[in-house]
Amino acid sequence: MTEPEDDWPQEVIPNSDILFMRVHRNFVEDGELQPNAFRDQGAGMSTNWQKYCVTAEEARRRATKNPQNNGVVRLGVGPIRNIPLTVEHTPDWALEDRSHADVIGQKTAEVRMRLLDIAEWAIKLDDDNV
Amino acid sequence: MSSGDDACETCLERQPWTSRDDNSVSHPPWRVRVSRSCNWGDSKQPRRSARKFRAIEGAIERSRRLLDLTKGWDDESAEPIKESTWRRATSFLRRTVQAVFRRSSVVLPTPHISPCADGSIDLLWKTSHFRLLVNIQPEGEGDSDFFGETPNGLSVKGTFRPEEREFGFIDWLAT
Numbered sequence: 001m002t003e004p005e006d007d008w009p010q011e012v013i014p015n016s017d018i019l020f021m022r023v024h025r026n027f028v029e030d031g032e033l034q035p036n037a038f039r040d041q042g043a044g045m046s047t048n049w050q051k052y053c054v055t056a057e058e059a060r061r062r063a064t065k066n067p068q069n070n071g072v073v074r075l076g077v078g079p080i081r082n083i084p085l086t087v088e089h090t091p092d093w094a095l096e097d098r099s100h101a102d103v104i105g106q107k108t109a110e111v112r113m114r115l116l117d118i119a120e121w122a123i124k125l126d127d128d129n130v
Numbered sequence: 131m132s133s134g135d136d137a138c139e140t141c142l143e144r145q146p147w148t149s150r151d152d153n154s155v156s157h158p159p160w161r162v163r164v165s166r167s168c169n170w171g172d173s174k175q176p177r178r179s180a181r182k183f184r185a186i187e188g189a190i191e192r193s194r195r196l197l198d199l200t201k202g203w204d205d206e207s208a209e210p211i212k213e214s215t216w217r218r219a220t221s222f223l224r225r226t227v228q229a230v231f232r233r234s235s236v237v238l239p240t241p242h243i244s245p246c247a248d249g250s251i252d253l254l255w256k257t258s259h260f261r262l263l264v265n266i267q268p269e270g271e272g273d274s275d276f277f278g279e280t281p282n283g284l285s286v287k288g289t290f291r292p293e294e295r296e297f298g299f300i301d302w303l304a305t
Contacts, residue, residue, distance in 0.1 A: 024204040029242055035254060035263055036246045041206065065205040109263040110277035110287050 008091040008098045015078035019047035019101055020059035020122060022070040028125050033073065035112040044102030047075065049089060053099035056122030062097060071125040079118040083111055182237045183227055190220045193243040196251065209249035212268055219251040219266040222292040229298030236301055260303040266292055278303050
């Protein structure tokens with residue numbers, strides 16, 4: 001029998017690629033993304049690799065609760081690595097999420113400000129009726 | 131300017147007055163009544179100067195909403211904000227504002243006061259002159275840290291204990 005790990009091997013994510021990250025409305029003030037949006041959950045900061053999560057809307061739908069409470073930002077892999085942080089493809093077999101990727105490294109005040117600098121809205125909460 | 135009959139004329143917070151006989155304080159020639167529990171009370175400046183900080187005090191008051199956040203407030207696993215952490219952050223903010231004012235007569239702009247998923251609190255200043263992020267951790271849970279920079283490339287960062295650090299030095303960021 002084929003193991004899921006065989007179907008979804010861990011891949012190297014190129015610097016030119018894009019990650020999506022959901023941002024809950026409680027991390028947005030006056031429509032503006034705040035640095036508290038960048039935090040670790042487990043091994044790192046959870047994101048979705050665009051290669052297997054093609055649209056920002058798809059990333060938003062992957063929220064386990066209340067997707068409508070989330071906006072989505074896009075982050076370039078190269079700029080993340082320049083901060084410097086590590087980007088690892090970490091497929092989540094339990095949640096059947098091949099796109100899952102972790103951004104690993106301490107989220108100090110400086111790092112979070114750098115992440116704020118490179119994040120761009122893909123789905124802004126203001127655009128929705130949330 | 132009227133601060134209201136039941137408001138402290140220094141911090142302008144509405145709070146119970148203590149009686150003039152034993153607890154209320156008068157400061158000639160300003161004749162400003164100050165509640166004994168006034169949070170601005172340790173200022174070395176004339177107490178009236180605290181009126182300049184009304185916007186910040188208003189932001190602190192509004193930030194009490196952070197205490198209403200329950201476990202999972204981000205629809206995931208975010209920790210609630212403890213009152214002790216909120217007091218730690220707001221006390222630090224008041225002391226910082228006072229220290230900068232003492233050093234340079236600059237009144238810092240009002241920061242964003244935001245909850246973090248780990249139960250800590252962010253204070254974020256963003257202006258055209260500088261930006262500064264200070265993260266205040268719950269007592270006993272790791273280092274608090276900060277990062278600030280100006281558009282011309284000056285920057286400052288480090289870890290600290292909010293109770294021990296005098297942040298007046300950041301006046302160079304704001305001026």
